[in-house]
Amino acid sequence: MNLKRFVGRTSREAMVLVRQAYGDDAVILSTKPCAGGVEMLAMAPETVVALERAGMEPAVEPTVADAGAGADAATLAMSTLSFQDYVRERMLKRRQANLQSGEQAHPTVLPTESRKQTSPGAAGRAGAGQPVGLDQAGTGIGGVPGPVAGLDAAALARTPMPPGRSPTPVDVVLDDAPAERFEMMNELRSMKNLIEDRFGALAFIGALQRSPGLARLTQQLLGCGFSPALIRKLVTDMPGDVNNEEDWAAGVLERNLCTDSAEPALEDQGGVFAMIGATGVGKTTSTAKLAAACAAKHGAASLGLITLDAYRLGAHEQLRAYGRILGVPVHMAHDRSALEDLLGLLAAKKMVIIDTAGLAQRASRTRELLDMLGHRSINKLLVINAAAQGETTEDVMLSYRASICRGAVLSKIDEAVKLGPALDALIRHRTRVVAVANGQRVPEDWHRLSSQALVRWALRYVDGGSPYRLDTAEVSLMFAAPQAVSRAASL
Structure with missing residues (x-):
């Protein structure tokens, strides 16, 4: 078999060598780049x-x-x-x-x-x-x-x-060889995704360098705690004729942050609500605030209180103390059957609030708690600590299935240095904010804020010389990394 390899600096030069050796009717079997340029296998x-x-x-x-x-x-x-x-x-x-x-x-x-x-x-x-x-x-x-x-x-x-x-x-x-083909296709897909991410990152960094306004907006949003995925989506979709980048970005965030401010308050709607969330986020205090608001408007006879917190020693005593102040008895349920019996007993109440035990988002008992609250009449309210890290908030919302919750209560906003991480997670999971809490007072520190008020609050953050502040070069370095798979909502 008369096969021969030809190497040229370019494909044209390699083709000339092939024609000189075998004529115009030569058969080209393969062409690939090599150290010397282009290599052709001809016959x-x-x-x-x-x-x-x-x-x-x-x-x-x-x-x-x-x-x-x-x-x-x-x-x-x-x-x-x-x-x-x-x-x-x-x-x-x-x-x-x-x-x-x-x-x-x-x-x-x-x-x-x-x-x-x-x-x-x-x-x-x-x-x-x-x-x-x-x-x-x-x-x-x-x-x-x-x-x-x-x-x-x-x-x-x-x-x-x-x-x-x-x-x-x-x-x-x-x-x-299907297994080998599948492996090769997976490798090709991975290479394709890597190339797309790298070129996308380079294009994004180039856009920031060409537009000082976009660079300032990106640096501000990163300083406020918003995720790079959300910022990249905002900057990429921004029209070219925008005069004020910050106002445009604030308007987009407001439209994508869902709140309950335009609807009747929870105490006016009535129903069965269960406060769930990680340890120490303020579930019992939030239960007491909502119960006090309901008792003040509709009377103590319209309210029912249930606690599932039998995990910690004496944990239910805090809620019982609030119940004695309001004149409402507090019932305890140890399992799902007891909970369903209590719900049937309190069916005539306008509002029934269930306080649950604080469990770490990765604990094995978290799924058991969610299954226990699987009754069709229970509306789950996820209590989120606004002062937590963005990664922690994301992990909590995934573990507690924020997508199927009635809404979220944003607690401890008075302790949060940045409100951006919590709002970013709420936008990504499309979870409605039903109330915010900014202190320990019952019920004074229980509020209903609009999306505009929350976004403006988040954008008012000033670093004040914080050691965690990112300069322009560090912002470009952050976006130069391969883009992670984002679950951000389409804006």
Whole structure:
């Protein structure tokens, strides 16, 4: 086989070397970059003719080596086509090989005498006058010829083709390697995603360098605690004719932050509400504030209190103290059946509030608590600590399934240095803010704020020389990292 490699600085120079060696009819088998430029693997046209003639000669006994040679001959004959046609033919062959391998479970059964009298070699010679793989008794699924019983892969691969006929997907049987193909496709997808992320990051950094206004807005939002994913979405979708970038970004954040300020208050709506959340976020205090608001408007007789906090020693005593002040008895439920019985007992109340135990978001008992509160009449309110880190808030909202909660209570906003991380998580999970708490006083520190008030509060943050402040170079460095998969909502 007369194969030769040609190396040139460019593909044009390599093609000139190929033509000088084999003429204009040379067959290019492969082209790839190398250290010296471009490398081409070429073959003389006489070699293709010789291989085609060798493929027409029948063999006496099929062997594994002959089968490999037949497959090579058919593959090299296909190289006279263009590279795109070659790739298309290979994909068709692999698809056909998958179909044929699926039909092996129901092979066509030939008569017993015919199987006894026909050997693999004779079967290969008898098929020289017709396309290989055609079943004389019928065709396979979808009109695709099925494999003939008694013919092995070597005989199919060695059978010559009629003169003047190009190879088709049923002429060559290729070894199938689905696991390797899937692995290669996964690697290609990973490489594609990496390239897209890197080019996207470079384009974003270039846009910040060209626009001082966008650079200032990005630095401000990062300083306020908003996530890079949300900032990148904002800056990328910003129109080019915006005069005030900060006002535009604030308006977008306000439209995407859901609040309950335009609807009646929870104590006026009524229903069954359960306060859930991590340890120490203020669930019991929030329960007391909401209970006090309901008792002040509708009377203590319209209120019912239930506690599930039997996990800590004496934990229910705090809620009982608030209940004695309001004149409302506090009931305790140890399991789901007891909770359902209490809900039936308090069904006539306008509002029933359930206080739960504080559990870490990754604790195994968290799922048990959520299952216990699975009654259809219970509206879960997730209490979120506004002073927590953004990663912690995200983890809490995922563990407590914020997407199926009635809403969120934003507590301890008076302790939060930055309100951006909490608002960022609420926007991403599309969770409605039903109330905010800014202190320990009951019920004075219980408020309902609009999305505009919360966003303006978050954007008023001033670092004041904080050591965590990012300068312009550090902002570019942060966005130069590969973009993480974001669950941010579309703005």
